Amino acid sequence: MGRITYNLATVVVFFVVFKFSGIYAATIVVMTSVVAEVLWTALRHKRVSRLQWVGLFLVIVLGGATLIFRNEIFIKWRPTGVYWLIALAFLVSMLALGKNPIRLILGRWVTLADPRWTRLAWSWVGILTALGFANLVVAYQLSTDIWVNWRVFGAPGLILAIIVAQCIWLRKHVAAGMRAYFTEKGTGNPESEYLNAQ
Numbered sequence: 001m002g003r004i005t006y007n008l009a010t011v012v013v014f015f016v017v018f019k020f021s022g023i024y025a026a027t028i029v030v031m032t033s034v035v036a037e038v039l040w041t042a043l044r045h046k047r048v049s050r051l052q053w054v055g056l057f058l059v060i061v062l063g064g065a066t067l068i069f070r071n072e073i074f075i076k077w078r079p080t081g082v083y084w085l086i087a088l089a090f091l092v093s094m095l096a097l098g099k100n101p102i103r104l105i106l107g108r109w110v111t112l113a114d115p116r117w118t119r120l121a122w123s124w125v126g127i128l129t130a131l132g133f134a135n136l137v138v139a140y141q142l143s144t145d146i147w148v149n150w151r152v153f154g155a156p157g158l159i160l161a162i163i164v165a166q167c168i169w170l171r172k173h174v175a176a177g178m179r180a181y182f183t184e185k186g187t188g189n190p191e192s193e194y195l196n197a198q
Contacts, residue, residue: 006037015152023072023144030075031063054085076139076147079155080132087128094121110173120166127162131155 010033018026058081065074093101102121138150
């Protein structure tokens with residue numbers, strides 16, 4: 001929850017700084033926030049994930065290029081890089097390691113047959129790939145103002161809508177998975193009682 005709150009705060013500050021001071025100042029905000037997050041993670045957990053290191057590399061290189069060359073297109077590439085790297089990580093996990101990344105994240109709460117887990121994982125590979133292309137279209141074809149709105153509201157809103165749609169599709173499977181989880185834990189958690197009443 002803390003990381004989600006931090007990322008949301010970063011997005012808000014990025015948007016406000018862009019509106020008042022422009023894209024270059026907003027780029028500094030993004031770079032500073034990513035560096036601070038990695039440093040905090042390293043100090044608190046003594047371990048930084050590979051995805052975080054790659055994200056740090058992307059923001060330093062692309063943000064640095066934006067500031068050095070005074071060309072905003074570089075920082076506009078960053079969301080595409082992030083989306084595609086996550087999609088690539090999903091592919092490597094599935095094809096090389098034989099592990100379903102979505103199942104690793106949601107498996108304790110959701111009960112699904114293997115084919116559905118596979119479809120769900122592949123759907124996110126497709127979604128993230130498409131979002132990467134969509135970001136490039138907005139970055140190259142529309143104004144920076146529109147790109148910032150897309151970055152702050154459009155893409156996250158679309159991702160949220162997809163997650164809500166998938167949650168509706170998976171509702172009964174989520175309920176079954178949570179019942180099994182709380183039964184295994186032997187807890188009288190109110191969530192379990194609620195789900196059993198459904």
